[in-house]
Structure formats: structure tokens, C-alpha cells
Amino acid sequence: xxxxxxxxxxxxxxxxxxxxxxxxxxxxxxxxxxxxxxxxxxxxxxxxxxxxxxxxxxxxxxxxxxxxxxxxxxxxxxxxxxxxxxxxxxxxxxxxxxxxxxxxxxxxxxxxxxxxxxxxxxxxxxxxxxxxxxxxxxxxxxxxxxxxxxxxxxxxxxxxxxxxxxxxxxxxxxxxxxxxxxxxxxxxxxxxxxxxxxxxxxxxxxxxxxxxxxxxxxxxxxxxxxxxxxxxxxxxxxxxxxxxxxxxx
Amino acid sequence: xxxxxxxxxxxxxxxxxxxxxxxxxxxxxxxxxxxxxxxxxxxxxxxxxxxxxxxxxxxxxxxxxxxxxxxxxxxxxxxxxxxxxxxxxxxxxxxxxxxxxxxxxxxxxxxxxxxxxxxxxxxxxxxxxxxxxxxxxxxxxxxxxxxxxxxxxxxxxxxxxxxxxxxxxxxxxxxxxxxxxxxxxxxxxxxxxxxxxxxxxxxxxxxxxxxxxxxxxxxxxxxxxxxxxxxxxxxxxxxxxxxxxxxxxxxxxxxxxxxxxxxxxxxxxxxxxxxxxxxxxxxx
Numbered sequence: 001x002x003x004x005x006x007x008x009x010x011x012x013x014x015x016x017x018x019x020x021x022x023x024x025x026x027x028x029x030x031x032x033x034x035x036x037x038x039x040x041x042x043x044x045x046x047x048x049x050x051x052x053x054x055x056x057x058x059x060x061x062x063x064x065x066x067x068x069x070x071x072x073x074x075x076x077x078x079x080x081x082x083x084x085x086x087x088x089x090x091x092x093x094x095x096x097x098x099x100x101x102x103x104x105x106x107x108x109x110x111x112x113x114x115x116x117x118x119x120x121x122x123x124x125x126x127x128x129x130x131x132x133x134x135x136x137x138x139x140x141x142x143x144x145x146x147x148x149x150x151x152x153x154x155x156x157x158x159x160x161x162x163x164x165x166x167x168x169x170x171x172x173x174x175x176x177x178x179x180x181x182x183x184x185x186x187x188x189x190x191x192x193x194x195x196x197x198x199x200x201x202x203x204x205x206x207x208x209x210x211x212x213x214x215x216x217x218x219x220x221x222x223x224x225x226x227x228x229x230x231x232x233x234x235x236x237x238x239x240x241x242x243x244x245x246x247x248x249x
Numbered sequence: 250x251x252x253x254x255x256x257x258x259x260x261x262x263x264x265x266x267x268x269x270x271x272x273x274x275x276x277x278x279x280x281x282x283x284x285x286x287x288x289x290x291x292x293x294x295x296x297x298x299x300x301x302x303x304x305x306x307x308x309x310x311x312x313x314x315x316x317x318x319x320x321x322x323x324x325x326x327x328x329x330x331x332x333x334x335x336x337x338x339x340x341x342x343x344x345x346x347x348x349x350x351x352x353x354x355x356x357x358x359x360x361x362x363x364x365x366x367x368x369x370x371x372x373x374x375x376x377x378x379x380x381x382x383x384x385x386x387x388x389x390x391x392x393x394x395x396x397x398x399x400x401x402x403x404x405x406x407x408x409x410x411x412x413x414x415x416x417x418x419x420x421x422x423x424x425x426x427x428x429x430x431x432x433x434x435x436x437x438x439x440x441x442x443x444x445x446x447x448x449x450x451x452x453x454x455x456x457x458x459x460x461x462x463x464x465x466x467x468x469x470x471x472x473x474x475x476x477x478x479x480x481x482x483x484x485x486x487x488x489x490x491x492x493x494x495x496x497x498x499x500x501x502x503x504x505x506x507x508x509x510x511x512x513x514x515x516x517x518x519x520x521x522x523x524x525x526x527x528x529x530x531x532x533x
Contacts, residue, residue: 010309010310039351040348040349041348044345044348044349047334047345048334048345104332104333104334105330105331105332105333106332106333106334107332108296108298108326108328109326109327109328109331109332109346109393110349111297111298112296112297112298112321112324112326113321113346113349113350113351114318114321114322114349114350114351114397115348115349115350115351116321120349
């Protein structure tokens with residue numbers, strides 16, 4: 001009985017697969033992200049999303065006017081507003097671009113490309129996060145001008161950036177496990193609810209926050225940024241199998 | 250070679266496909282079944298858009314889920330509902346998708362020119378696609394599926410909504426693309442594939458009914474298809490396939506196990522086979 005031996009092409013493919021699976025990945029996240037962006041191109045990354053960016057800017061500006069500059073100028077409400085509005089640009093951009101991808105009819109084609117919608121979404125989130133950080137700096141500088149604000153600039157930046165990274169982390173976790181496209185609305189709904197709770201329960205957290213040392217504030221930002229970064233890497237590394245249920249829904 | 254090994258797909262308690270086993274080599278395969286039979290489900294699994302509930306799909310002996318990017322690199326896909334950016338020209342759109350398929354600008358530009366020429370859209374390459382007809386958009390769709398010169402080309406109902414002239418053009422295009430690659434084309438329109446497919450796959454009751462050449466399928470009904478005048482009363486049981494106009498009036502095309510008196514069998518065609526196999530679905 002003769003056994004058919006694999007030909008040289010088959011041997012090469014098998015060796016390649018063993019190496020890819022067995023050897024650690026060559027690129028860590030800080031190298032992988034710029035590499036992917038370089039290969040895809042920033043223009044292609046945001047192709048067809050110009051209207052989403054415009055609408056997200058308008059929406060964020062409206063929320064900032066509503067919640068950061070209230071006529072009554074209550075300090076607690078302004079600071080709650082900061083916590084609430086800090087991830088607004090990020091959240092709106094994310095929801096609008098996902099909605100656009102689902103409406104465009106290109107969802108299936110993009111999920112069968114070499115660089116899938118999952119990778120596009122993850123890379124876009126890096127830019128959304130960066131743009132949101134700049135927005136948050138602006139919001140904090142606006143609030144600093146209010147005489148009744150008792151928190152320092154560093155503390156307010158800490159609140160703002162922690163809120164942003166916390167929201168981003170929750171969004172990424174949901175993207176990794178969510179099976180229905182409606183699940184993407186869960187994070188903004190829960191976020192709104194969390195922000196309203198202190199007002200309903202009349203919790204005066206801001207006086208306690210003002211006593212928190214700056215080092216703790218900085219550590220909070222570092223931790224939330226780290227976990228956001230970790231979730232981003234985890235989301236990027238999930239295999240595309242079962243694509244329809246593993247991209248943006 | 251692409252292998253489908255005992256693949257089953259369930260959506261909750263609903264069984265979409267059961268125990269499908271197929272092998273594909275270079276050539277055109279027609280996936281022919283009525284609406285709702287599971288064609289798109291099967292194609293979604295072949296394109297990694299869905300996971301099988303049971304079984305596996307292998308490319309050159311390796312699970313396509315494990316291959317990941319490597320498999321998507323050899324895959325070209327045109328879905329049933331093809332979306333596009335209305336304000337893009339075909340060139341812009343193809344350049345964008347070429348980037349997502351991992352092609353650099355230098356490689357993509359000549360390839361896009363070549364494909365636009367192949368699908369006869371070179372003269373409208375810089376016109377916005379919102380002005381295109383359905384046939385033109387489908388041709389952009391086939392061009393994007395061919396960008397990476399795929400070894401596996403999957404087309405889900407590519408001729409839906411096209412007029413007869415466009416369908417003929419599309420058939421000729423597919424035939425010209427079928428050299429040295431696997432082409433899987435799903436449709437419920439028999440004429441789309443009867444002249445270009447080397448093998449026809451029929452799905453019935455969520456299972457594989459058969460995978461045969463058009464000639465073999467037609468032989469299933471050899472000697473059993475008859476044409477009789479519509480006003481003739483038949484005493485023997487028969488299955489009606491359809492009717493058409495002749496010089497002598499309306500004629501019925503039927504399948505009958507025993508020949509009606511005074512009639513000789515006619516050569517069966519693929520449409521006869523389709524109507525015979527699926528005739529009991531949705532009532533006769």
C-alpha cells in the first residue's frame with residue numbers, strides 16, 4: 001500500500017501555517033496600528049464618512065452648549081456635563097460610521113476584503129480617540145473660566161479623559177461580544193443613565209473629588225487609557241470568522 | 250480545491266442547510282434553487298460571512314476560518330445586494346476597494362483600467378455611479394470582485410434585475426472569466442447558467458439534491474418529457490412543467506412516466522429539470 005506524500009507546495013504551505021500559528025506575532029500593537037494605517041491609507045480609512053464626521057461635530061457642539069454652558073451655571077451640573085460630553089464626539093462618530101456602513105450595502109464586500117471592516121473600525125477609533133482628546137481639552141479650558149468651579153485644571157482633565165477612555169473601553173468590549181447591531185446603542189444609553197443618577201440621588205461627589213490627590217487622578221487616566229488600549233488590541237486580534245456577527249454588530 | 254464537508258447551518262431552531270458535501274475545482278458551478286432554498290446561506294459560509302453550525306469548509310485542505318486573510322486574498326465576492334457610494338466614479342470606488350484588498354496604488358491603477366475595459370465601462374470611468382443603470386452597476390460589481398484576480402469567484406444572483414440583453418452580456422463575461430479559477434454562481438433563473446456552467450448544484454428541502462453537469466441532469470428526464478396540445482385530455486398521471494405557444498395553439502410541456510397515446514418524447518432541457526425537481530414546492 002503506497003501513501004501519497006505531499007508535494008513541495010503543500011509542504012511549504014503547512015510549514016508556513018505552523019510558523020504563523022506557533023511563532024509569536026512579529027508586531028505589537030504600537031507597531032501594528034501605524035503599519036495598518038500605512039497600508040490602508042488615512043484617506044481610505046475614512047472614505048465615505050465625511051458626512052458622519054460633520055454630523056458628529058454638530059452633535060457634539062450642540063451637547064457642549066446644552067450641558068457645559070447651562071444658563072444656571074451650577075457647578076455640579078457643569079462638571080457632570082463634562083463627564084457626559086467628554087466621549088460625545090467619539091460616541092457619535094462611532095455610531096454614525098457604523099450606521100453608515102450598515103446602510104451603504106458594502107458591509108458584506110468589506111468583510112471579505114483583506115482589511116476587513118473590523119480593522120477599519122478599530123483604526124478609526126484610534127483617530128476618533130485622538131480627536132476627542134483635543135475636544136476634551138477645549139471643554140476643560142471652557143469650564144476653567146467659570147469662577148464657581150472648585151476643581152483644578154488637572155482634576156478636570158482627569159475626569160474628562162477618564163470618561164473618554166472608559167466609554168471607549170465599554171464600546172470596544174461590546175463590539176467584541178455583541179451579536180446584534182442594536183447592541184451598539186447599549187453603551188450610550190447606559191452612559192446617559194449613569195450621568196443622570198447623581199442628579200436624581202442628589203449625590204454631591206464634586207466636593208469629594210476636589211480632595212482627591214492629583215497623582216490619583218493621573219493614575220486613573222493612565223489605567224483607563226491602558227484598558228482602552230488593551231481592549232483595542234483584543235478587538236483587532238479577533239478572527240474574522242463568522243464575519244457578519246463579528247464586525248460592527 | 251474548495252471542499253464543503255458535511256456542513257449544516259441552523260439559525261436557532263430553524264434548519265437552513267443540512268449535511269452539504271461538495272467539492273469544487275476550476276470551472277463554473279451553478280447553484281440553482283428557488284428563493285429561500287439556502288443558496289445565500291451556503292455562499293455566506295463560503296465567503297466566511299457565516300460560520301457553519303456543523304462541518305467545515307476547506308481550501309486546499311485547510312479550514313477557511315483558520316486561513317483568515319490568506320483565504321480572503323484569493324476570494325472575490327459579489328453579494329446579492331451590491332452597495333456602492335453614489336457620488337463615487339467607478340475608478341474612485343475600485344481604487345478604494347483595491348486598497349481594502351491590500352493592493353498598492355501602483356498595482357491597482359493598471360488593474361482597474363484593465364477591468365473597466367473588460368466590463369466595457371472605460372468610457373464612463375470618471376462618471377458618478379448615481380447615473381448608472383442596474384446593468385452598469387452590476388458590471389462595476391463584477392469588476393470589484395475581480396480586483397485581486399481571485400482563484401475563487403462567488404456571485405450571488407448577479408443577474409437579478411437585469412434586462413435580457415444585460416443578462417446575455419453578463420453570461421458572456423462570466424464565461425470569459427472562468428479560466429483557471431472556480432466560479433460559483435447562484436441563481437433561480439435557469440437560462441443564466443445552462444450554457445456556461447460545467448456543473449449544476451441543486452438544493453432541495455435544505456439538503457443537497459445533486460451536483461451534476463447539465464447533460465446528466467437533462468438525462469434524468471430522458472424519454473419522459475412530452476409536448477401535448479392544451480385541449481387534449483390525458484388519462485395517465487403527469488406533472489405539468491409549463492406551456493407555450495406554437496403555430497397550432499397552446500402546447501403543454503409535461504413529464505409522464507408512460508407516454509401519452511400518439512406522442513413521442515421531446516428532448517428535456519434544464520428548465521424542465523428545475524420545474525420537475527421543485528414542482529412540489531409551493532403547490533403545482
